[in-house]
Amino acid sequence: MSGILDSVDQRTKLVGENRLELLMFKLGTRHVFAINVFKVKEVINVPHMNEMPGSHSHLHGVTIYRGTSIPIIDLRDAIKLKPSQDVDPTKGNVIITEYNRSVQGFLIAEVLSIANTSWKDIQPPPSSIGKANYLTAITQMELNGKNEIVEIIDVEKVLAEIVEYDTSISEEVLEQSLAEHINGQTILVVDDSPTARKQIKDTLEQLGINIIECSDGLQALNLLRSWADEGMDVLETILMMFTDAEMPEMDGYRLTSEVRADPRISDLFIALNTSLSGSFNEAMVEKVGCNAFISKFQPDGLVTVVQQRMREKLQS
Structure with a gap:
């Protein structure tokens, strides 16, 4: 596995072109799963781990990675796949990732390959599978001469179930002079992860902000353009937009570029x-x-x- 991510620094140019690369792997079943290569630091063999008494049931153990202790999460267990007698937890690989300013490892069965694709070929999971699923998107790839459905995991949901997120706001951050102006404002939140959208919503609703949600960049762009087509003043309709970077159909970078190219918005x-x-x-x-x-x-x-934006709007 040492060479599989050797060229990761060369991959950054893909993002600005609405493209991404997926690291594909299996969890001991026929299903093919994936995460974005940009979240991956390294792929290693299963290291020596110590179990931590009282730790979350999804944690397989703790190991030392480059001089720092990190948690190793059993990804199969975390996304609620049924246990398999054929999977040996001492074998396989660990994907070392960096999410939300923290480093963790995910225990998997085997790495398959890295594939280059376009965000426009990444689709949201069918709504019929319900809200309890652990996917942000799906796509189709050719693997070993066969077309396979690839399921992209909502890692943010996995992590939020292990480490509960805190939406409390520090008192010293709040500017009371802006509070009455912020109350009642509307913000557009664009993210393919329902967990990430809820985190923002739970935080900003404390300030009396109304949240409009979109699950991908294309959906958000179409909404903004439809408002403009109807003659609405978009800058008065919403205070601002928060957008994720990685999303099906259109990523946050392309969304921003498209907005900047439309003089109405x-x-x-x-x-x-x-x-x-x-x-x-x-x-x-x-x-x-x-x-x-x-x-x-x-x-x-x-x-x-939000306060920065509100201050700028009041001064304009």
Whole structure:
């Protein structure tokens, strides 16, 4: 596995082109799962682990990775796949990832390959599978001469069930002079993860903000354009937009570029709210023209950006 991610630094150019690369793997069943390569730091063999008394049932153990202790999550168990007698937990691989400013490993059965694809070929999971599923999207790939359905895992939901998120806002962050102006404002939240959307909603509703949700970039763009087509002043309809980076059909970078290219909505305040690495996103934010960047999940950061936008609007 040492060479599978050797060229990860060369992959950043794909994001600005509405493209991504998926690391595909199995969990001991015929199903093929995937996560975005940009979230992956390394793929390793199953390391020595220690069980931690009283830890969450999804945690397989703790190991030392590059001098730091990190949790190893049994991904099969976390997404509620039935146990298999054929899976040996001491074999297989661990995918080391970085999400929401933390590093963790996911225990899997085997890595298959990396595939380059387009966000427009990534589709939301069917609504008929219910809200309890652990997928943000699905796609189709050719593997070993066969077309396979690839299921993209909602890692943010997995992590939120292990470490409960806190939506409380620090008192020192709140500016009372802005509170009455913020109350009643509407914000558009664009994210393919229902968990991520709920985190933002639970945070900002404390300020009296109304939330409109979209689950992908194309849906959000179509909504904004429909408002403009109807003659609505989009900048008065919504205060701003929070968008994720990775989403089916259209990612947050392309969404931002499309908004900036439409003179009717080009001045919309856009904040990128993503679990992807900060240094990379700071460059992408400047390239596509976002107004702000926040690493998930930071309630105080969300509020700070909302107040920044409100202050700018009052001064304009």
